[in-house]
Each structure stands twice: as structure tokens, then as C-alpha cells.
Amino acid sequence: MKKIKGIVLVGVLLVYFSGHSQDTLSISKSDLFQKVADKNLQIKIAEKSYQSAKADYNQTNTLFLPNINVSYTGISTTNPLMAFGSKLNQEILTPADFNPAVLNDPAVTQNFATKFEIQQPLINVDGIYGRQAAKTKMEAYQLQTERTKEYLILEVTKAYMQLQLTYKAVKVLEKAEATATANLKMVENYFKQGLLQKTDVLNVKVRVGEINNQLQYAKSNVQNASDYLAFLLNEDSKGKTYKPIEELENAIEIEAINTQLSENRKDIQAMNKSSEAFEKMMQMSKMNFLPRLNAFGSYELYDSTFLGTAAKGYLVGAQLSWNVFDGYKSIGKYDKAKADFQKAEVETEQYIKQSQMELNKTNRQLKDAENKVNLSQLAFEQSQEAFRIRQNRFAQGLEKTTDLLLSETQVIQKELEYSQSVFEYNFTKHYLQFLTK
Structure with missing residues (x-):
């Protein structure tokens, strides 16, 4: 043992x-x-x-x-300026919408916007x-x-x-x-x-x-x-x-x-x-200290219903900016x-x-x-x-x-x-x- x-x-x-x-x-x-x-x-x-x-x-x-941006925005508003602008973008304005009472106190307005933005540096x-x-x-x-x-x-x-x-x-x-x-x-x-x-x-x-x-x-x-x-x-x-x-x-x-x-x-x-x-x-x-030149543009789609594209519009332009003095x-x-x-x-x-x-x-x-x-x-x-x-x-x-x-x-x-x-x-x-x- x-x-x-x-x-x-x-x-x-x-x-x-x-x-x-x-x-x-x-x-x-x-x-x-x-x-x-x-x-x-x-x-x-x-x-x-x-x-x-x-x-x-x-x-x-x-x-x-270029800088390209895509956005989709939906709003519901009774703000007079926003309501009038939304109808204008949707291309649905009528003569009745120019009634001062309607302009000052609009009904609830809905707006759905699709926006394509592009910014292109030039100089x-x-x-x-x-x-x-x-x-x-x-x-x-x-x-x-x-x-x-x-x-x-x-x-x-x-x-x-x-x-x-x-x-x-x-x-x-x-x-x-x-x-x-x-x-x-x-x-x-x-x-x-x-x-x-x-x-x-x-x-x-x-x-x-x-x-x-x-x-x-x-x-x-x-x-x-x-x-x-x-x-x-x-x-x-x-x-x-x-x-x-x-x-x-x-x-x-x-x-x-x-x-x-x-x-x-x-x-x-x-x-x-x-x-x-x-x-x-x-x-x-x-x-x-020199100025800058940049181009920009956008293409927008508007409608009062979700995913609607009834109204369309675009914007193009160029901007020459010069920061003369920045403190x-x-x-x-x-x-x-x-x-x-x-x-x-x-x-x-x-x-x-x-x-x-x-x-x-x-x-x-x-x-x-x-x-x-x-x-x-x-x-x-x-x-x-x-x-x-x-x-x-x-x-x-x-x-x-x-x-x-x-x-x-x-x-x-x-x-x-x-x-x-x-x-x-x-x-x-x-x-x-x-x-x-």
C-alpha cells in the first residue's frame, strides 16, 4: 500500500x-x-x-x-401664416381663402412635405x-x-x-x-x-x-x-x-x-x-478673408394627405458670401x-x-x-x-x-x-x- x-x-x-x-x-x-x-x-x-x-x-x-439631404415633414396647424402658406404650397387656394375672417382664423390645415435639398460648393x-x-x-x-x-x-x-x-x-x-x-x-x-x-x-x-x-x-x-x-x-x-x-x-x-x-x-x-x-x-x-461662392437647390412635394405628392416645385440659386469682419x-x-x-x-x-x-x-x-x-x-x-x-x-x-x-x-x-x-x-x-x- x-x-x-x-x-x-x-x-x-x-x-x-x-x-x-x-x-x-x-x-x-x-x-x-x-x-x-x-x-x-x-x-x-x-x-x-x-x-x-x-x-x-x-x-x-x-x-x-455636393451635400444632399432628403426630409419628410408633416404638420397640422391653425397658425394663419402657416395655414395660408401650406395651402399655397399645395396649390389649393380658392377665392374664399382670401376672406379676412378665414385668413385671421383658419381651420385646421394639414401639410405633408417631401423635400430634396442639394448644396454644391463652387469657389x-x-x-x-x-x-x-x-x-x-x-x-x-x-x-x-x-x-x-x-x-x-x-x-x-x-x-x-x-x-x-x-x-x-x-x-x-x-x-x-x-x-x-x-x-x-x-x-x-x-x-x-x-x-x-x-x-x-x-x-x-x-x-x-x-x-x-x-x-x-x-x-x-x-x-x-x-x-x-x-x-x-x-x-x-x-x-x-x-x-x-x-x-x-x-x-x-x-x-x-x-x-x-x-x-x-x-x-x-x-x-x-x-x-x-x-x-x-x-x-x-x-x-x-476671401468671399465664397456656393450653389444650392431644392425640389419639394406637398399634399394635405400622408405620402401625397399633388403639388410640386423647385428652387435653384447661388450665393456669394463674404465675411467682411467677424470681430x-x-x-x-x-x-x-x-x-x-x-x-x-x-x-x-x-x-x-x-x-x-x-x-x-x-x-x-x-x-x-x-x-x-x-x-x-x-x-x-x-x-x-x-x-x-x-x-x-x-x-x-x-x-x-x-x-x-x-x-x-x-x-x-x-x-x-x-x-x-x-x-x-x-x-x-x-x-x-x-x-x-
Whole structure:
């Protein structure tokens, strides 16, 4: 019975842990680019902003297209003016209706009217500039959306490289853990032989514990990097961990990169389009002082019975309107639009200069990163050789345990620093390409 209970307990534990285990999903960089373009939330927000601007532009079609309205109205009245007008519209007036007594105190009169109205803009100069401003604004949002996609490609590349770096750190620390464990066994054997003191064994055990702790921290960083990658891809990260198919590059590739700021960069084009839109808005406010010409017309059906169409009539015309003075409102709008345009111009100039400064800074960082890779690679190789020498001397009883531990720690540190420097150089190169794209 006890044996059966034990088997059941083991089965329950296996089910529990299998239900709470992490699924490791292999993923390549090419897969990420397609997923981020299809699913990233920031890209979707940018696309919706563009669609909103496009809808604003479509609204300006009213500048050329007619406004058509259909209405059906039924009334019952004893109002003298309304009663007389209703009969007149219905074409049923008789000489008796001109009797003053009937005019002043009419009987209940019913009127059912069907009315088709059309309003057609003809000349609205301010509206033309408003339409141009809306179109330019839409184009600016389109360019900004394209730049957002380029930025997300850069960001997902960085996230993928960070994931590679965390796996590399785990691999280095696992190797260090194996080395430290082997050293611990060797020290324990020497201690049993009376060649070392108890403090030497304790020092090595402390070092093994430190590496175990660093390894656990590195594994947590793997999950953190995986979660951020899942966020960029708009995927649920619960219960799964991404693992890159490609390992972190172990060397750098020097190549010439154009470091000139291009005015064809999508975000700079978007800023210029934004300034152009504000200029069109200023011109629209200026043209608001000009008169407008609009045509209108209506076709009306009247009857004293519901849905009747006994009497018919139409009306066509045109209106030239000119708002000569509106209490300084139009002047104030023009001044505001002018200030907004000038502000947009200054912001565009500032953005271009700031972008050039960022480009120059990144170019210097790339050179610094290249130098750091070379130095860290040399330091890593030297630390490996130093550790090999100390390990051999320690086996011969010529080195202290503390010196061996210090040398071992230095090897791990320099290898991680070298991997970090390679990551920094490669990402800086990607970022520089993004700034010059």
C-alpha cells in the first residue's frame, strides 16, 4: 500500500511540474522581422494614426462633392401664416381663402412635405488650402509609420542580440561552474592528504556558491530578455522561453559606413511634411478673408394627405458670401496659424541638428566599441593563459588557493566582458546604419 501511495505521489508531482515547465521555442532573426511587422502594437498604433489622418483628408472631399439631404415633414396647424402658406404650397387656394375672417382664423390645415435639398460648393479658396494641408499631414503620418517600422526592426534586432548575449553568459557560467567544481574536488583531495588547510576548501566552496548564484541570475536574464522579445512580437510569454537559433557572434566585422545625415530619412521627411502642412494651414487662414461662392437647390412635394405628392416645385440659386469682419476672429486664427508654422520650422531645424549630433556621437561610439573589442579580446586571452599557468603551478603546490580563485574569476569576467563588447559594437553598427538610412 505504501509503495502504491509513493507511485501516485510521484505521478502527481510529475504532472504538476510538467504543467509548470517552460517551453523553449527556437527562433531565428528572419522570423522576428516578419512577426514584428505583422503583430507589433507600436506599429499598429502608427498605422491607426495614419488611417485617422487619411480619414481627415477624405473629409475634405466635401470641397468638390455636393451635400444632399432628403426630409419628410408633416404638420397640422391653425397658425394663419402657416395655414395660408401650406395651402399655397399645395396649390389649393380658392377665392374664399382670401376672406379676412378665414385668413385671421383658419381651420385646421394639414401639410405633408417631401423635400430634396442639394448644396454644391463652387469657389472656396480657403478650403483648397485646407485640403492640401490635410493631404500633407496624411503623408507625414505615412512616413512616420514607415520610420516606426524601421525603428522596430532595429529594436527587435537589439532584443534578439540581448537574448543571444544572455544565453552566452549562461554558457560561460556553466563552463565556469564545471571548472570550479573540478577545482573543489582537487582541493578536497589535497586537504585529505594534508597538503591544504580547511580555509582553502572553504574559500573554494564559497567561490562555487558565487558562480551558482551568478548562473541563476544569468538564467533569470534569459527569461527577462525572452519576455521583452515576446512583448515586441505581441505574444504571450507565459510558460515559454525563446532560444535564438544563431549564437552570438564571437568576432566583429569592420566595414565602411556612410556617416552623412540623409534628408531622405523617413522621420526627417515627416518633419518637413509637418512643416509644410502648417504652412498650408496658415495660407488657409489667410484665404479665409476671401468671399465664397456656393450653389444650392431644392425640389419639394406637398399634399394635405400622408405620402401625397399633388403639388410640386423647385428652387435653384447661388450665393456669394463674404465675411467682411467677424470681430477679429479670422485675424486671430491667421496669427495663430502663422506662429504654428514658424514653430514647426524651428522644430524641424532643431530635429535635423539633433539627428546630426546623434549621428556624430554614434560614429565615435562605434570607433570606441571597436577599440574596446580589441582590448577585451587581448585581456581575455591573457587571462586564459594566466589561469592555465596558475592552475599548473597550483597542482605542483607552487600557488596559493586564493591566487587560483582570483585567476579563475578573472577569466570568467574577461570572457563576459569580451562578449559584451562584441554585442555593443555590433549593435552600435546597426544603430549607425539606422541613423543613416
